[in-house]
Every structure is written in C-alpha cells, then in structure tokens.
Amino acid sequence: MTTDVHSLREFKMPDVGEGLTEAEILTWYVKPGDTVTDGQVVCEVETAKAAVELPIPFTGVVEALHFPAGATVDVGTSIIAVAVAGAAPAPAAAPAAAAPAAEPEPERREVLVGYGPRTGSAQRRARRTNGAGAAAAAPAPVAAPAPAPVAAPAPAPAPAVAEGERPLAKPPVRKLAKDLGIDLRAVVPTGPNGVITREDVHAAASAVAGAAVQPVAAAAAPVAEPVAAALPVPAAAGDVRVPVKGVRKATAQAMVASAFTAPHVTEFVQVDVTRTMKLVRKLKESGELGAGVRVSPLLLVAKALLTAVKRHPEINASWDEAAQEIVLRGAVNLGIAAATPRGLIVPNIKDAGSRTLPQLAVALGDLVETARQGKTSPADMAGGSITITNVGVFGVDTGTPILNPGEAAILAFGAVRELPWVHKGKVVPRQVTTLALSFDHRLVDGELGSKVLADTAAMLEHPKRLITWG
The missing domain is CATH 2.40.50.100 (RNA polymerase II/Efflux pump adaptor protein, barrel-sandwich hybrid domain)
Known part of the structure; x- marks a missing residue:
C-alpha cells in the first residue's frame, strides 16, 4: 500500500x-x-x-x-x-x-439506532491516579468546601458530572435511579471510566434517606443497609460457567429492579377456550385473514387483551417516580415475551390497540420471526406498555410473571388442556387454559385488575361474539 x-x-x-x-x-x-x-x-x-x-x-x-x-x-x-x-x-x-x-475528536459521532448523530467531543472522564500524592485528573467544577492545608486522607471517587455533561450509566441503572428518585448528575461514580453503578445509586439513595431522618434518629444514619454478601460459588467437577452479559445481563438487572420496586399482585382465572380453539382452526382452514398469515391461539389472546384494555384504559399506564405522577399511555404497545438464544427479550407491536385482527396477525408473525432470527432492534423493544408471556408453549399451566419495567401489567397464557368441565349443565371434556395477570398495585387496584382479567377471559369463551375484525 x-x-x-x-x-x-x-x-x-x-x-x-x-x-x-x-x-x-x-x-x-x-x-x-x-x-x-x-x-x-x-x-x-x-x-x-x-x-x-x-x-x-x-x-x-x-x-x-x-x-x-x-x-x-x-x-x-x-x-x-x-x-x-x-x-x-x-x-x-x-x-x-x-x-x-486518546484526545477526543470534535466531530459528529454516528448513533445508529434511535437518537440521531451527536455533535461535539466524546470526551471521557480522565481516570484517577492511585499513586501516592497524585491529584485526581478529572475537573471538579462543583467545589466542595474544603478546609485549607489539610492532607487528603485517600484518593476520593471521581466527582459527579459537570454542568451539561451526560452521566454515564447503563439502562437498568438509569431505571433504578428513576424509580428511587435519584438525579444521576448528583451521583458520585465509582465504576470504570466514571460509569455509575447500581451500588452508587443505592449509596446516593441511602444518603438522601439518612439526611431526611437524621434530625429524628441520627444514631441510625451510619448503620449500613443489611445486604447479603456476594459470596463466590465454589468450583466443583463438571461445572460450566457462562458469562452473564449482553441481553441476558440486562434482563436479569431489569427483572430484579422490577421485582423490588413495583408491588406485584397476581390474579388467576381458568377459562373454557373450546370456542377459541375452534375459531383458530376455522381461520387457518379458510384463510380469511389473508394468504400466508399465521393464526395461533396467541393471536386471539392478544386481541382479547387489547379489547379489555380498550374498555379499561387505566391499566395502560406507567409510574413516574421522579415526577410522582401516573402516566396514562396514549397508545397500547403490546409486548410479546420471546425466548432467544441470547436470552429473554420483549419486543412490542406499536399501537397494537388500533389494529384489526388481520393487521395484528401480520405484525405478530413479523415480530416472532424477527426475534427468532436475533434481529430485533432496540427500537422494537422500547416503549412497551403491556405484555403477554406465552408459557403454554412449554406445557406450563400458569405462573406469576414479573412485570416488564415501566409497564403496569403482564398476562401469562398457560397451556390449553382437555379437562372435565361443566357445560350446559353436564360434565363434558372441554379445552381449558389458565390466565394469570400480574399488575403494579401502585397503578392498578384489585377491581381494575379483576375487570381486565375477567373481560379477557369472557372474550376467549365467546370469541365470535366479542372479537371483531375488518
């Protein structure tokens, strides 16, 4: 060359x-x-x-x-x-x-998904020097009142971010800070290259809580929150260790944050879905929804849930901890939990509530196929408002699903089994499934959750009468 x-x-x-x-x-x-x-x-x-x-x-x-x-x-x-x-x-x-x-370049940095190019430098905070007597390299525009010539005891963590600078943190950490009402710009980062960790957010939350109760119980402030020590798992013959990273790591962090920030309530109902299963077979055989369109019981469950949400729009909501507000969502973005080789993901169908049954069938088929190929983009997983998890495909009757962070409800669709059922006064074999609805009790009370679950079940019992398309 x-x-x-x-x-x-x-x-x-x-x-x-x-x-x-x-x-x-x-x-x-x-x-x-x-x-x-x-x-x-x-x-x-x-x-x-x-x-x-x-x-x-x-x-x-x-x-x-x-x-x-x-x-x-x-x-x-x-x-x-x-x-x-x-x-x-x-x-x-x-x-x-x-x-x-390296020195930052004052050029446009390409952002491939969702947010457009940024201008200006991409400067990282300088790393701290651990040598004796070395001063922190990062600037500290937010000056803490320090007494004059007193020796610094030990190198302090990197200071909080400067004015106008975006704090570095991963999405689950940002969600945790939002749930706890913590401003990331005021959090002192301890992670590599100035990245804010979950521990940093918890420390900031503890500091805020300690300051609030100090006049009442000052002696309790220094007591550390009892947290189980992260003990290493001893090695044993035959063990295989798999690094937790990427989608699987983000899912784990999101589920922990959801489980311990949103008060979960789960309700269950058994449903006679014999008519629904007959309708699925009829739609498959007739091709009424269009050539090549995949028809499954999940499609009718999705349509039934969307109809119930339309009747009870208060369940399509999010909790804004920072603003102390309930956000009633304008569109129903229906998430479908999908197991992939890289872990569980929840892509969603945008504005699913406005789609006809054929349109919903096409969107659902595209979503599932994209997820199987591992090509789901971050934009497809952002902005979900309510989710369905189909545990029935694994032969599972039901479960207590954990909410997707930022959503108010999630519906588990269990396996469809032939069971003895009282129908028109006689015990006969019928196709039966169990639905489980978990919801955030801050947003959804028992009455609202019960109405949504009952309406979804009723539509699956009588799908021809209650589900329409055009």
Missing part, C-alpha cells in the same frame, strides 16, 4: 443506544484485505438491549481488525482500520489498547 495515495481511517464503536457504554463483537463479516463500501455491514455487535449490525461510513480496504469476535469494547474505541483512497492524511492511529486515553 502506498501511503501517499491512501490514508488510514479508524471506525470507532458507536453508541447504538442512549446511555450504553460498551458492546460485544459477535461476528466480523470482513477481514484484512477486503474492500468495503460506504454503508456496508462489517460486523454484528450485542449491547445490553439487542444485537445490532454496524455499517461502516466510508469506502476503502480493510487494514486491520483491532478486536476479535467475542471481545467487549467500550463505546468510542476504534474497532477497524480502513485504508481510504483520496482522503486527507489522518493522524496516526493509537493502538487499540490506548484508545480510551
């Missing part, structure tokens, strides 16, 4: 979703020596939200891949070098390991 004709361009790991700080490289689609064009997908990465394909924004020949598949890379770190013809000479690229310490 002649350096007077070509110059090296470095493609950095973009921020593929607001607040994400890292991504794992799943697959490279190119290798050194390959020619790439502007917009060509060069690799697939997995974030805490989804797997995303990354297109490169220039044309040239691949010089080097800085990280192998399976590596986790910080946002802003160069991942591939490309020799670009006819471009102005670029500064020599720093080694990949030194990328986080």
Whole structure:
C-alpha cells in the first residue's frame, strides 16, 4: 500500500443506544484485505438491549481488525482500520489498547439506532491516579468546601458530572435511579471510566434517606443497609460457567429492579377456550385473514387483551417516580415475551390497540420471526406498555410473571388442556387454559385488575361474539 495515495481511517464503536457504554463483537463479516463500501455491514455487535449490525461510513480496504469476535469494547474505541483512497492524511492511529486515553475528536459521532448523530467531543472522564500524592485528573467544577492545608486522607471517587455533561450509566441503572428518585448528575461514580453503578445509586439513595431522618434518629444514619454478601460459588467437577452479559445481563438487572420496586399482585382465572380453539382452526382452514398469515391461539389472546384494555384504559399506564405522577399511555404497545438464544427479550407491536385482527396477525408473525432470527432492534423493544408471556408453549399451566419495567401489567397464557368441565349443565371434556395477570398495585387496584382479567377471559369463551375484525 502506498501511503501517499491512501490514508488510514479508524471506525470507532458507536453508541447504538442512549446511555450504553460498551458492546460485544459477535461476528466480523470482513477481514484484512477486503474492500468495503460506504454503508456496508462489517460486523454484528450485542449491547445490553439487542444485537445490532454496524455499517461502516466510508469506502476503502480493510487494514486491520483491532478486536476479535467475542471481545467487549467500550463505546468510542476504534474497532477497524480502513485504508481510504483520496482522503486527507489522518493522524496516526493509537493502538487499540490506548484508545480510551486518546484526545477526543470534535466531530459528529454516528448513533445508529434511535437518537440521531451527536455533535461535539466524546470526551471521557480522565481516570484517577492511585499513586501516592497524585491529584485526581478529572475537573471538579462543583467545589466542595474544603478546609485549607489539610492532607487528603485517600484518593476520593471521581466527582459527579459537570454542568451539561451526560452521566454515564447503563439502562437498568438509569431505571433504578428513576424509580428511587435519584438525579444521576448528583451521583458520585465509582465504576470504570466514571460509569455509575447500581451500588452508587443505592449509596446516593441511602444518603438522601439518612439526611431526611437524621434530625429524628441520627444514631441510625451510619448503620449500613443489611445486604447479603456476594459470596463466590465454589468450583466443583463438571461445572460450566457462562458469562452473564449482553441481553441476558440486562434482563436479569431489569427483572430484579422490577421485582423490588413495583408491588406485584397476581390474579388467576381458568377459562373454557373450546370456542377459541375452534375459531383458530376455522381461520387457518379458510384463510380469511389473508394468504400466508399465521393464526395461533396467541393471536386471539392478544386481541382479547387489547379489547379489555380498550374498555379499561387505566391499566395502560406507567409510574413516574421522579415526577410522582401516573402516566396514562396514549397508545397500547403490546409486548410479546420471546425466548432467544441470547436470552429473554420483549419486543412490542406499536399501537397494537388500533389494529384489526388481520393487521395484528401480520405484525405478530413479523415480530416472532424477527426475534427468532436475533434481529430485533432496540427500537422494537422500547416503549412497551403491556405484555403477554406465552408459557403454554412449554406445557406450563400458569405462573406469576414479573412485570416488564415501566409497564403496569403482564398476562401469562398457560397451556390449553382437555379437562372435565361443566357445560350446559353436564360434565363434558372441554379445552381449558389458565390466565394469570400480574399488575403494579401502585397503578392498578384489585377491581381494575379483576375487570381486565375477567373481560379477557369472557372474550376467549365467546370469541365470535366479542372479537371483531375488518
């Protein structure tokens, strides 16, 4: 390669979703020596939200891949070098390991999903120096009143963010801070590169609570909250360890946050769905919903729930802890829990409540197929308002589902079984299922939850009369 004709361009790991700080490289689609064009997908990465394909924004020949598949890379770190013809000479690229310490470039950073390009630098907070007598490298515009020449006892954690700077934190941590009413800009980060951790948020919440009760019970303030120690699991022969990262890690954090911030209540009802199962068979055989449209019991359960939500719109809501408000959602974005090789995800059908049965069938089929292929985007999983989890496909009768964070209710659809049932005064075999509705008791009281569950069950008992399409 002649350096007077070509110059090296470095493609950095973009921020593929607001607040994400890292991504794992799943697959490279190119290798050194390959020619790439502007917009060509060069690799697939997995974030805490989804797997995303990354297109490169220039044309040239691949010089080097800085990280192998399976590596986790910080946002802003160069991942591939490309020799670009006819471009102005670029500064020599720093080694990949030194990328986080490089000077920020005042350029537009590409954001591939949902939030548009950012302008300005992508500067990280400088790392603290642990050497004796070394001063913290990060600026501290928020000055704490410090007495004059008193020796600092130990290096303090990085200060809270400066005015106008966005604090670094992963989505589950942001959700936890929102639920606890904590402003992330005031939280002192202790994570790598100034990232705010769950422990930082809990510490800030404890400090706020301690300040509130100090005049009444000052002696209780220094007492640490009793938290079970994270004891290591001893190794044993035959054990296999699987790193928790990406979608699976985000799901685990979200479920813990949901379970311990929203007061869950679950109600159950058994339903005679014999007529629903007959209608499913009829729609499959007749093709009334359109050629190639997949018809399943889940489709009619979804339509029944959406009709119940339309009758009782108060259940389509979210709890805003920071504003101390209940947000009544304008559209019903119906989430469908889907098990994938990378973990549980909950993509949703936007404005599902306004769709006819054929439209809902098409949207549901597309959602399931995209999830199976691992191509669900972060945008498809954002903004859900109520969810269905179909545990019946695993032969399970029912369960007590945990709410998807930010939603007021989730419906579990159990297995359909032939059981003895009293029908028209006689005990006869009927197709029966169990529905379980979990809801956030801050938003949904027993009356509202019971009405939604009962209406959903009634529509599944008499689907021809109560479910319409056009």
